[in-house]
Amino acid sequence: MLCLGIFAAPAAVGTMAYWTDEATIESGTFTAGTLDLTVGGTVADSNYLPGPGGTYEYSTLTIADLLPGESIARPFVVRNFGTTRFIYNGSVYTTNNALAASGTEGGLQVAIYAGGTPTNAATQTTGYRSGSCAGGNLLKNQEVSTSTSTVKVSPADISLAPGATQVHCVVVLLDLTAPNALQGARTQLIVKLDAKQVGAP
Structure with a gap:
């Protein structure tokens, strides 16, 4: 007689190893651009007022x-000191109305050119000082007052690439019809420039 014996033996117990790996993607640096309009009297010194305002x-x-009838001509330069193209414009006004036109009587006038070379003839001693902007494109010529909405630097916004400059020439004139009442009056001229990124409303 054949006897078969079956014995239950304990199963081998162990931990299975599952291999793993991982990878991380690290980007380069993200840096925000800058929008910075600076100004000056010449191209060489047109980096005044870096950063906001001033x-x-x-x-x-x-x-x-x-x-x-007398006038004076001077340049001013706008520079894009930032990293992105912007458009700019501005307002021209005075700190008071002491030399403002009234009715049919003339007052202080401002002419602003894109480009142009300022020239000034005569002196206070010789009389009838005269300023002009040769070779520029006239953007605006109007009487000025304390109203910031009366005179714009340009009829249309001006676009400026990073690092680029725009030379302007400005002529300030006291109208020939300025009345006696303006004798001894004084004021200051303000040119307030505003820049914004292209595409901004």
Whole structure:
């Protein structure tokens, strides 16, 4: 007689190894661009006011003892000191209405050119000082007052690429019809420039 014996033996117990791996993607640096309009009296010094806001004191844009018909011409330069193209424009106004036109009587006038070379003839001693902008494209010519909406730097916004400059020439004139009441009056001219990124409303 054949006997078969079956015995239950304990199963081998062990931990299975599952191999794993991982990878991480690390990007390069993300840097926000800058929009920075700077100004100056010449191209060489047009990096005044880096960063937001500020006031450039243009001490040579001045004339004393101005007579009716006399004028002065000066340049100013706008630079894109940032990393993105922007468009800019601005307002031209005075700090008070002491030299503003009234009715049919003339007052202080401003002409702004894109480009142009300022020339000034005569002196206070010789009389009838005259400023002009040769070779520029006239953007605006109008009487000025304290109203910031009256005179714009340009009828249309001006586009400026990063690192580029735009030279402007400005002529400030006391109208020939300025009345006696304006004798001894004084004011300051303000050119307020505003820039925004292309595509902004």
